[in-house]
Amino acid sequence: MTEIIRAEGLVKEYIQGGRPVRALDGVDLAVEEGEFLAIMGPSGSGKSTLLHILGALDRPTEGRILIRGVDLSRLSDVELAELRNREIGFVFQFFNLIPRMDALSNVELPLAIAGIPREERRRRAIELLKLVGLGDRMTHRPSELSGGEQQRVAIARALANDPSIILCDEPTGNLDSKTGEEVIGLMKELNLKSGKTFIIVTHDPAVAQMTERILYLHDGRIVGEKRREMP
Amino acid sequence: MRTLDTLLYALDGVRERKFRFALNIIGILIGGAAITSLLAITQGVNRDVSEQMELLGPTTIAVTPGGFGYGGKGFLTMKDMERVRRIPHVEVATPIISMSATVVIGGRTGIVSIVGVVPEEYLQVIKNIEVAEGRFIRRGDMAAAVLGANIAQPPGEEEPIVDVGSRIAVTIKTEEGIKKATYRVAGILKETGGAFIISPDDVIYISLRAAQQLFDMGNRIHRIAVEADAIENVEYVVEAIEDELGEGVLVISAGFVRETVGRITTSLQVLLGGVAAISLIVAGIGIVNTMTISVMERTREIGILKAVGAKNRDVLLIFLSEALITGLLGGVLGVLSGIFLGQVISSIAQLTYNIVLSPYITPTICFTVILFSSITGVLSGLYPAWRAANLNPVEALRYE
Numbered sequence A: 001m002t003e004i005i006r007a008e009g010l011v012k013e014y015i016q017g018g019r020p021v022r023a024l025d026g027v028d029l030a031v032e033e034g035e036f037l038a039i040m041g042p043s044g045s046g047k048s049t050l051l052h053i054l055g056a057l058d059r060p061t062e063g064r065i066l067i068r069g070v071d072l073s074r075l076s077d078v079e080l081a082e083l084r085n086r087e088i089g090f091v092f093q094f095f096n097l098i099p100r101m102d103a104l105s106n107v108e109l110p111l112a113i114a115g116i117p118r119e120e121r122r123r124r125a126i127e128l129l130k131l132v133g134l135g136d137r138m139t140h141r142p143s144e145l146s147g148g149e150q151q152r153v154a155i156a157r158a159l160a161n162d163p164s165i166i167l168c169d170e171p172t173g174n175l176d177s178k179t180g181e182e183v184i185g186l187m188k189e190l191n192l193k194s195g196k197t198f199i200i201v202t203h204d205p206a207v208a209q210m211t212e213r214i215l216y217l218h219d220g221r222i223v224g225e226k227r228r229e230m231p
Numbered sequence B: 001m002r003t004l005d006t007l008l009y010a011l012d013g014v015r016e017r018k019f020r021f022a023l024n025i026i027g028i029l030i031g032g033a034a035i036t037s038l039l040a041i042t043q044g045v046n047r048d049v050s051e052q053m054e055l056l057g058p059t060t061i062a063v064t065p066g067g068f069g070y071g072g073k074g075f076l077t078m079k080d081m082e083r084v085r086r087i088p089h090v091e092v093a094t095p096i097i098s099m100s101a102t103v104v105i106g107g108r109t110g111i112v113s114i115v116g117v118v119p120e121e122y123l124q125v126i127k128n129i130e131v132a133e134g135r136f137i138r139r140g141d142m143a144a145a146v147l148g149a150n151i152a153q154p155p156g157e158e159e160p161i162v163d164v165g166s167r168i169a170v171t172i173k174t175e176e177g178i179k180k181a182t183y184r185v186a187g188i189l190k191e192t193g194g195a196f197i198i199s200p201d202d203v204i205y206i207s208l209r210a211a212q213q214l215f216d217m218g219n220r221i222h223r224i225a226v227e228a229d230a231i232e233n234v235e236y237v238v239e240a241i242e243d244e245l246g247e248g249v250l251v252i253s254a255g256f257v258r259e260t261v262g263r264i265t266t267s268l269q270v271l272l273g274g275v276a277a278i279s280l281i282v283a284g285i286g287i288v289n290t291m292t293i294s295v296m297e298r299t300r301e302i303g304i305l306k307a308v309g310a311k312n313r314d315v316l317l318i319f320l321s322e323a324l325i326t327g328l329l330g331g332v333l334g335v336l337s338g339i340f341l342g343q344v345i346s347s348i349a350q351l352t353y354n355i356v357l358s359p360y361i362t363p364t365i366c367f368t369v370i371l372f373s374s375i376t377g378v379l380s381g382l383y384p385a386w387r388a389a390n391l392n393p394v395e396a397l398r399y400e
Ligand SMILES: Nc1ncnc2c1ncn2[C@@H]1O[C@H](COP(=O)(O)OP(=O)(O)O)[C@@H](O)[C@H]1O
Pocket: A014, A015, A016, A021, A022, A023, A041, A042, A043, A044, A045, A046, A047, A048, A049, A050, B395
């Protein structure tokens, strides 16, 4: 297996009320391509911060991240944006869809940013919405969709440019447990079928149960790891 | 992101905030309309004057008593005319008497200018006079009059109110009392569209001698119309007349009038345009304000855009496009409203001051107004767009 993400000595400090606060305090991490990984930890332990840094949305104060061997600290902001666009998909707790746009347009957004022509964009968005089981909801706006459906749109959007890494920040945090399980089931299916790497930040032990490896984060440090053979 | 997609995204963004967008558009529209109408009106004045000058011809010179009585002599004399006639390069110099009188024509009474001329000389200078019916007056005519087109058939009338051969009664007040005269209509003129100093459409011509008698002028005349032999000699002739007749007279050539009016309208344009431009600036400040609020409201959206790979430049261009769309649309609507406003202003001027303004919309005016409106939009969008582009995506996504 090839290593897709490597983080070395990640530190992230925020200044809060004039004082530095360490959200990450020396995180080392290696993720193999095609892994289905959970990160667990109490609120405020730095899970979101870690995910943002792994996703090139933020830069660490110290340490470095390599994605497929490329050191992100050597990339410009423009190159990081391109990396987010093509190599990384984000799924958030609050879905983060654009309310005025229908499902299709939301899924097309990363494709439009990549400069892909209209027809191809549309074709691909339709394909992806069918893949996540929303073939009959394509022209609905987020407000016309259930939470589970919105999260499926968000997953379709994350898949738009066929990235190899999908980062999910509490993707079930706003869903009932049954819907949450379905969403994680969909992710697992995508992981098995296409070999995409999933990193899922979660509170929910039931969600973590569905992954092959769990990392435990506490006060900005990785304090434990659990591996499990998947059936 | 492709340019078209950026524009479409921006369009989608403004559609979501229609009311605010409409307010911004109205701001730009008002400025644009003000500028358009003012430029069109001054441009129209310029064009009208130039056209009249064309009728007159570049070699015509008018001599009038300076100051129209205010410190000027109020009159010229036949002797002045003879002196002008002797100046080199003067081809024609002809006297004109022009005074108002109460005239009864076809049962209607009105105040009209009666103009006494030496026909064959006058027609050499004012070349666009053509007879529609009958004939022009002759030198010896003492009881014949020729009517301008608007006198014979006032605007709004379906038919002429008088025929060749009928009589008109003229009444004037003199120091000795009321004086009356009757003339036979010898001819009616075609419409000329106007000329220099005197508009042939709106006057009644009689012979110089008849006018001298009617107004008891003796040797005095009101104007001298002069024709120089060549364009390059006009300036010389103008100066020679000024030297010959002294400070008391006003010597005007077509070129001089055109130049003066051009200067006046240009400074008016700068002045009024500047005032109108202030309204554009105010509109621009409004855009800065509302767009900055929009950017704050759309913090999360900007975070999403960046999370899915938008570059700072993409975000910047999206917001600048919104500003551009506002400016451009405001400008286009401003030009359209300005065309309408110009008509309204000229109607009001016509009704209340009896001033004829004909707004003249040129492609340059439209283009300039739309360009400036667009620039105003883009400049106003710079700061909010810059803020949007530089939002930290992580902060933006946390934003509730
Ligand atoms: N922008 C920020 N400014 C200041 N402190 C922050 C900021 N973002 C996160 N933090 C702090 O960093 C710590 C980790 O936050 P976060 O990564 O959101 O944790 P989690 O996702 O595990 O709940 C918290 O103490 C939080 O208050």
